[in-house]
Amino acid sequence: MSRFTGQPHPREQVAEAACAASELLEVLWGRGQETAPSGPVSPSQLRALLVIEKREGVNLRTLGDVLGSRPSSLSRLCDRMEAMGLVVRSPSPTSRREVELRLSRHGHKVLDEYRALRTREVGVVLERMDPSDVMMLAQGLGAFRAAANERLGAVEGAPADSGRSHVADSA
Numbered sequence: 001m002s003r004f005t006g007q008p009h010p011r012e013q014v015a016e017a018a019c020a021a022s023e024l025l026e027v028l029w030g031r032g033q034e035t036a037p038s039g040p041v042s043p044s045q046l047r048a049l050l051v052i053e054k055r056e057g058v059n060l061r062t063l064g065d066v067l068g069s070r071p072s073s074l075s076r077l078c079d080r081m082e083a084m085g086l087v088v089r090s091p092s093p094t095s096r097r098e099v100e101l102r103l104s105r106h107g108h109k110v111l112d113e114y115r116a117l118r119t120r121e122v123g124v125v126l127e128r129m130d131p132s133d134v135m136m137l138a139q140g141l142g143a144f145r146a147a148a149n150e151r152l153g154a155v156e157g158a159p160a161d162s163g164r165s166h167v168a169d170s171a
Contacts, residue, residue, distance in 0.1 A: 049081070052101050066152060
C-alpha cells in the first residue's frame with residue numbers, strides 16, 4: 001500500500017491477480033488428475049518430480065532447499081516416490097554420503113501425462129480469450145518465468161533452467 005494514497009501498488013495488485021490466477025489454475029489442473037492413466041500423484045510429489053526433472057541428479061539437501069521441506073519429510077516423500085517407481089536413488093559419484101535422485105521412465109511418463117492434462121484444461125480457457133490478450137499473457141508469463149527461474153536458481157546456486165521450456169516452475 002502506498003502510504004500517500006492508501007491504494008495498493010501496481011506490483012501488489014499484479015501479485016494478487018497472479019495468486020488468484022494460480023488458485024484457478026490449481027482447480028483446472030485438479031480436474032482430471034485423479035483420472036490420469038498412471039494414477040494420482042500428490043501435489044507435493046508432483047512438485048518434487050518437477051524439480052528432480054529440471055535438476056537431474058539433485059541431492060536430497062538441494063531438493064529440500066528448493067522445496068522448502070524438512071529433511072525427514074523429504075526423505076519419506078522420496079521413499080514413497082521410489083516405491084511408486086517414479087524416482088531412482090543412486091550414490092553420488094562425488095560424495096559417499098550423498099544420494100542423487102533421477103526420474104525413472106515411469107516418472108517421466110507421469111509428468112508427460114500431467115502436462116497433457118494441464119495443457120488441455122488451460123487451452124480451453126485460452127480459447128475463450130481475445131487473441132491479443134493471449135499474446136500479452138504469453139509475454140508477461142515469459143518474463144515471470146525468467147524471474148522465477150532466477151530466484152529458484154539462486155536458492156541453490158545452480159543453473160536456473162535446463163532449457164526445458166515447458167517445465168512448470170511452480171515447484
